[in-house]
Amino acid sequence: MTEYRRFYIPKAMWFFTVNLAERKNNHLLITKIDELRNAFRYVKQRKPFHIDAIVILPDHLHCIWTLPPNDGNFSVRWNMLKGRFSRSIDHGERISKSRQKRRERGIWQRRLWAHLIEDQEDYNRHIDYIHWNPVKHGHVKNVIDWPYSSFHQYVKQGIYSNDWGVNGQYEIQDVE
Secondary structure (H helix, E strand, O other), rough: OOOOOOOOOOOOEEEEEEEEOOOOOOOOOHOOHHHHHHHHHHHHHHOOEEEEEEEEEEOOEEEEEEEEOOOOOHHHHHHHHHHHOOOOOOOHHHHHHHHOOOOOOOOOOOEEEEEEEEOHHHHHHHHHHHHHHHHHHOOOOOHHOOOOHHHHHHHHHHOOOOOHHHHOOOOOOOOO
C-alpha cells in the first residue's frame, strides 16, 4: 500500500481540491449546499481554520485555508468535514466492494489535492483560479453569476470588480 506523507505546518496556507467519488452528472454539493455549509461550520468550531477563498461546484470544491498557529493538521479537518457531510445525507450512492469492506460511504474520493501556498504571487494565482473555476467548467459565463463562491465577498471588499473575468480580459493560469 502506498504511504502518503503530508507536511503539517501551523499557520500555513493550503490550496485544496476535494472531489466527489462519482463526478459525472453529480450535483450533490450544490443540491446539498446547506448540509455542506453546516459541515464546514461544525469542523471550524471544533478545529478552527480560516477560509481565505472557496468555490463549491456540483462535483468538487476548491479552497484556500489558513491554519491556526498551534495546529497544522488539515487531514483531521477534512476527515471530520467529509464524515459530517456524509452522515447528513441519505444513503443511496454506489459503493465499491473495497469501500463496503471498510464500511465507507461512496460519496467522496479518498484522497485530496493539497498545495502549500508559497508566496503572495502563488496565493493570488490560486485565488483567481478558485473564482474562475465555475466559468472554466461552463457552469456560468460570468464569475459573478456563480452563487457558491467567495468571489462575492471579494467584490464587497473591493478586491475584485463585478465584471472581473468578463470577455476574457484576464488570463487565468491553471494551478493543478
